[in-house]
Amino acid sequence: EDKVVQSPLSLVVHEGDTVTLNCSYEVTNFRSLLWYKQEKKAPTFLFMLTSSGIEKKSGRLSSILDKKELFSILNITATQTGDSAIYLCAVLIFGNEKLTFGTGTRLTIIP
Amino acid sequence: GAVVSQHPSWVICKSGTSVKIECRSLDFQATTMFWYRQFPKQSLMLMATSNEGSKATYEQGVEKDKFLINHASLTLSTLTVTSAHPEDSSFYICSARSVLGTYEQYFGPGTRLTVT
Numbered sequence: 439e440d441k442v443v444q445s446p447l448s449l450v451v452h453e454g455d456t457v458t459l460n461c462s463y464e465v466t467n468f469r470s471l472l473w474y475k476q477e478k479k480a481p482t483f484l485f486m487l488t489s490s491g492i493e494k495k496s497g498r499l500s501s502i503l504d505k506k507e508l509f510s511i512l513n514i515t516a517t518q519t520g521d522s523a524i525y526l527c528a529v530l531i532f533g534n535e536k537l538t539f540g541t542g543t544r545l546t547i548i549p
Numbered sequence: 550g551a552v553v554s555q556h557p558s559w560v561i562c563k564s565g566t567s568v569k570i571e572c573r574s575l576d577f578q579a580t581t582m583f584w585y586r587q588f589p590k591q592s593l594m595l596m597a598t599s600n601e602g603s604k605a606t607y608e609q610g611v612e613k614d615k616f617l618i619n620h621a622s623l624t625l626s627t628l629t630v631t632s633a634h635p636e637d638s639s640f641y642i643c644s645a646r647s648v649l650g651t652y653e654q655y656f657g658p659g660t661r662l663t664v665t
Contacts (some may be wrong), residue, residue, distance in 0.1 A: 470652060480642045480656040481593070526592060530652055535581060537644075537654060539592045 440465040442529050442540035450546045455517050459543045461527030462509040471503055471510050472537065474526040481526055484512070514545075522547045552576055553645050555657035562633055562664055569629045570660045572643030578623035579645035583654060584616075587640040599626050633664040 441464045451457055463471065470488045474481035485494045487503035487510055494501050498517075503510045514521055524544050528537040552575040562568050572582055581600050585593040597618050599605040605618035617629040626645075630637055640661050644654035 472653075474656075480659045482656070483653060486653060528593075534598075535646060535652060536595055536598065537583070537593075538595075542592050 440529065440531065440538045442527060442538050444525075444527050444540035444543050446543060447541060448544040448546070450548060451517060452548050453517060453519060455547075456513065456515045457517060457545060459512040459514075459525050459527075459545070460509060461511070461540055463527075463529045463538075463540075464508065465529050465531060465538065467532035468505070468529060469532045470530045472528045472530060473501055473510070473512050474528065476524045476526055476542070477522075484525075486530075517545075517547045519547045519549055521545060551647070551653075551655045553643065553655045553657040555641075555643055555660050557660060558658060559661040560663070562662070564634055564664055565632055567629055567631045568633055568662060569627055570641055570643075570662075572626045572628070572645070572657050574624045574645040574647075574655070577645075577647045577649070577655075579626075579647060580623065581646045582620055582626040583644045583646075584618060584626075584628050585642045585644070587642060587659075593642060596628075630662065633662070635664045638662055638664045 445460045472486045473484040485501045490505035498515045501512045524542045526542045527540040554573045556571045584596045596611045597605045597607045599618045599620035601620050607613045620626040642659040643657045
């Protein structure tokens with residue numbers, strides 16, 4: 439059975455801190471790993487990672503994939519209160535296009 | 550671009566009634582749409598995959614006679630919760646994949662269903 443596990447489940451930090459969120463996976467026929475941010479409604483897309491070792495960056499957010507060790511990290515630097523959300527990691531499988539989501543990490547930024 | 554809408558955004562219905570939720574891709578054509586359910590403080594669970602013009606594929610444990618999915622066009626899929634029960638109360642989210650062949654899924658804003 440395909441499995442995606444995120445850690446920590448929740449994290450509370452002060453504004454300005456840097457955080458690292460983890461996502462590990464055990465799936466057959468891996469295609470890509472995606473990161474989403476979910477506030478009150480549906481998830482919004484952050485990154486799609488397909489190749490190992492290539493960092494993707496968008497402002498204060500960055501992410502990288504390690505296909506040998508089967509994990510990805512999402513880094514957020516200089517956190518702001520607007521970064522408070524649930525961050526979801528999902529794995530896309532070859533052949534059926536389905537996304538398998540992890541449990542999510544609830545990030546809370548204290549002003 | 551790549552906007553997906555859902556209607557209604559929230560609905561309250563009585564136990565035993567049916568509720569239809571629409572998912573539309575507004576500025577692109579979607580070969581495939583996905584329906585997810587999310588319970589409070591839990592992650593998204595895929596319910597079914599629907600392809601335009603064919604029957605939906607349901608995940609294990611999801612009753613296809615209870616959750617009817619229709620994908621009549623490249624921009625519209627509907628989920629009908631039949632004979633709703635309070636345990637069906639949840640946040641239902643759809644996503645759509647473009648015909649252009651990228652694997653990214655674009656999510657709708659979700660529909661919160663409460664069954665009383």
